[in-house]
Amino acid sequence: MTVRDLPFDAVFSDESGGNIKTPQSEYSEHGRFPVVDQGKALIAGYVDDEARVCGSGRPAIVFGDHTRAVKYVDFPFCMGADGVKVLRPKIEADLKYLYYFLRQVGLPNAGYDRHFKYLKRITVTLPPLPEQRRIAAILDQADALRAKRREALAQLDRLTQAIFTDMFGDPVRNPRQWPNAAVLGDVADIVSGVTKGRRLNGIEVRPVPYLAVANVQDKSLNLSIVKEIEATEDEIRRYRLQKNDLLLTEGGDPDKLGRGTLWQNELPECIHQNHIFRVRLKSDQVHPVFLNWLVGSERGKKYFLRSAKQTTGIASINMTQLRGFPLLVPPMPLQLEFASRLEHLASIRSGQTRALEAVDGLFASLQHRAFRGEL
Incomplete structure (x- = not known):
């Protein structure tokens, strides 16, 4: 050949x-x-x-x-x-x-x-044209498997959104008339994190992992790259993340306002930078999983867009605006049922994600071999 x-x-x-x-x-x-x-x-x-x-x-x-x-x-x-x-x-x-x-x-x-x-x-x-077509056909089949796995994950995401709406109704119109007098500052302690480049004046520090904006996605974490920062023991104590802390980004593209996820002790010790708000519930009226979905819903997006400061396509919210976020408070048993359903779906999603990773690995191997003449 x-x-x-x-x-x-x-x-x-x-x-x-x-x-x-x-x-x-x-x-x-x-x-x-x-x-x-x-x-x-x-x-x-x-x-x-x-x-x-x-x-x-x-x-x-x-x-x-x-x-x-x-x-x-x-x-x-x-x-x-x-x-x-x-x-x-x-x-x-x-x-x-x-x-x-x-x-x-x-x-x-x-x-x-x-x-x-x-x-x-x-x-x-x-290679000769028939061999090109053979290689393309093999890679097409492998790529189609990847597409099916990704679609399965997308279907799970849509199902989760459908469950939220089915259980709680439209959070903007609140047709089920859930109590809505409370704001986020009533039920949670909210802080921003450690500032890079601050003056430490010779105070003893040690390196500790910290979350930046890139790590906090919409209802997920990207921990592929986690940087470290030199912090004092007092800073580590004040900013150390705890299980079920809700992490929200301060700003970015307007359509991403309210982007956030829950911390589940993915790292044994971690703090967060000042462009991320940490929301720690202090009331048993609101479940952290429900709160994550409520803040990221259309109710949250509309509120933050109304409140945010916007310059050159970038929008940002401040502590006062976040504390003033208007809550909906359905009965706790309903919030617990929602969290239980999401935990079950998360288990299914984890299996689908592992399957996608395996298919991605297969595709990368086939691709590597194809263009080295080994397929």
Whole structure:
């Protein structure tokens, strides 16, 4: 079997030019033609203008110049306005094979700099066309398994949201008329965390793990990278996290206000930085799991958007606004039942997550072997 190694420019034609680009401000939620930009999602929005369809609707690979995202697009689409590179083969080659090849290329991460210049320096390995199609078919099957696992996890997330609404009703309208006179400051102690770069004036310190904004996701933690900070024993005592502390980010994108999760002693000792609020319940009126979901619900989002300070697309809330968050207080037995249901679903989700990790590992192995000629 003859395998060729060709420079990028000998394989790919950059067909980005000559197309009408669609700025994000013109995206619609529905329309005749999808818009593909450099974001993570395959489809970013829709437009109705047929004149914007890229390259007569022929299949293409879309590369995000800033994001390094690689997408296979086999339907008529319109280009996003910034950082979109549309690639098609200029020689006889299988487009899906080329897509998988580009996905496994390790480009340097230059932040929001442009990355197409790095992509153009690569060498493309091309086995004969039938072998390209065979490899693409195998990777397609493995990728389809990954997609099914991810969809199963998404279904579990939707089920959890449905359970919340079914048990408590719409938290914005409160049709079941749960008591709503209390605010968060009535039932919880709320503090912000330790400040980086503060003056310690020679006081003895020791390193301790601390949570930054990137660690706190919507109802989950990302502990892949946990940094340490030098802190005094008094600071560690004041800011040390305890089981069922609700962690909320101070700010970020407006649609992410109220983002937070519960701490479940994932680390034996950990504190938090000042851009994260720690909410520690001091009342038995509210269950921490219910509180997490209430704060992250539409009720929370609407309240924080009304209250937040917004500058250049970034929104932030302060301690006073968080303390003033208007609660709903359903009966505790109902809150306990909700927490029990979520615990059961979390067990199922954990199994699905492990299965996805196994499939991801299989895909990475297949991909590695495929482009080393070992598949």
